[in-house]
Amino acid sequence: MKSTPYNLVMSALYKGKKGERPPAANPTSIVCQELMDLTGISFPHAHTNANAMAELALAGHEIIGFDSVMPEYSVHQEAAALGCELDWGSRDRMPDSRNFPYEDFSDIKVPDDLLEKPSMRVVLDALSILRRHVGGKAAVIGKVMGPWTLAYHMAGTQNFLLQVGLGENEMITRMLRQLMPVTMAFARAQFAAGADIVVLADHATGNLVGAYHYQELLLPIHKEMTAQIEGPLILHVCGNCMDRLELFADAGFDGYHFEWQVDSRTAVEKVGHRLALVGNINNSQVLFQGTPEDVRKQVRYAVEAGVDMIAPECAVPLSTPLENLKAIVDAVREGY
Numbered sequence: 001m002k003s004t005p006y007n008l009v010m011s012a013l014y015k016g017k018k019g020e021r022p023p024a025a026n027p028t029s030i031v032c033q034e035l036m037d038l039t040g041i042s043f044p045h046a047h048t049n050a051n052a053m054a055e056l057a058l059a060g061h062e063i064i065g066f067d068s069v070m071p072e073y074s075v076h077q078e079a080a081a082l083g084c085e086l087d088w089g090s091r092d093r094m095p096d097s098r099n100f101p102y103e104d105f106s107d108i109k110v111p112d113d114l115l116e117k118p119s120m121r122v123v124l125d126a127l128s129i130l131r132r133h134v135g136g137k138a139a140v141i142g143k144v145m146g147p148w149t150l151a152y153h154m155a156g157t158q159n160f161l162l163q164v165g166l167g168e169n170e171m172i173t174r175m176l177r178q179l180m181p182v183t184m185a186f187a188r189a190q191f192a193a194g195a196d197i198v199v200l201a202d203h204a205t206g207n208l209v210g211a212y213h214y215q216e217l218l219l220p221i222h223k224e225m226t227a228q229i230e231g232p233l234i235l236h237v238c239g240n241c242m243d244r245l246e247l248f249a250d251a252g253f254d255g256y257h258f259e260w261q262v263d264s265r266t267a268v269e270k271v272g273h274r275l276a277l278v279g280n281i282n283n284s285q286v287l288f289q290g291t292p293e294d295v296r297k298q299v300r301y302a303v304e305a306g307v308d309m310i311a312p313e314c315a316v317p318l319s320t321p322l323e324n325l326k327a328i329v330d331a332v333r334e335g336y
Helices: 005-014 033-039 050-064 077-081 118-134 147-155 157-165 169-193 211-228 242-250 264-271 283-288 292-305 322-333
Strands: 139-145 197-201 233-236 255-258 276-281 309-312
Touching: 005 139, 005 197, 005 276, 005 309, 033 050, 033 322, 050 118, 050 322, 077 118, 077 139, 077 147, 077 169, 118 139, 118 169, 139 147, 139 169, 147 157, 147 169, 147 211, 157 169, 169 197, 169 211, 211 233, 211 242, 242 255, 242 264, 255 264, 264 276, 264 292, 276 283, 276 292, 283 292, 283 322, 292 309, 292 322, 309 322
Parallel strands: 139 197, 197 233, 233 255, 255 276, 276 309
Antiparallel strands: none
């Protein structure tokens, strides 16, 4: 009997009994304009309406064929709940913040009703809808922003990184510690709402900060979060993180979702025995500009390298051809 998509994903995450093929998973958004057109559901409506959010996520499973569903397409849900003014974007443009409410690094006021804020509630409701529709059949994946990423949204990326570079460790740590409960509360709520796995996106990437910054400032916080959040977590950090792969494994995550800048074979050799690896099909050159055969070639490389779950490296460009996303699914099924 063939494994269900749910079993393929969960087995791959825990490196258990191997399914008959690697899963095609989407820890980040696979929504493109063609998928919006096919479903009749577009951004920004799918960022703010739970039924639209869930239906668009289901289309990634039912139309494209991914083994998972992931309904959060924005990186600003928590930011909106914490006081950022949001431009929710359009069919052609992702959401973006209009302001940085804590650029002075003052104490962050976390609302008592944080999880009931519309930008948070919509994700939790969408996860519950997905659980009812495909629970136990396809893996339901949630997503939260880690404290480092939230600090970018609160203080402004350049401003925050400037203070990191100036060695303002006490101020940086205070902000991270104040934001950590936001990440933890949202992750726990997503598990309670129906998520099987939660992606924790925290962008302490190699082209922005050194591995020593991660080790000193963020690793202790990540260790605390993985110890206290009861549920499987996949870390997502963009960019070239080759110099901190072992640190990500030390942090206690169950998986790491990585980009094309990190070579699949090297990643598997370095940390594949310690955590599941998820990725790393190139967005800009392969999925957006390439052909289905380009996609299949890169999928085959990742599968042969031993990557546990095959996925786009990050949220796909909105004008990505649907046929290229389907090529990921086709390629993981080849020969099985």
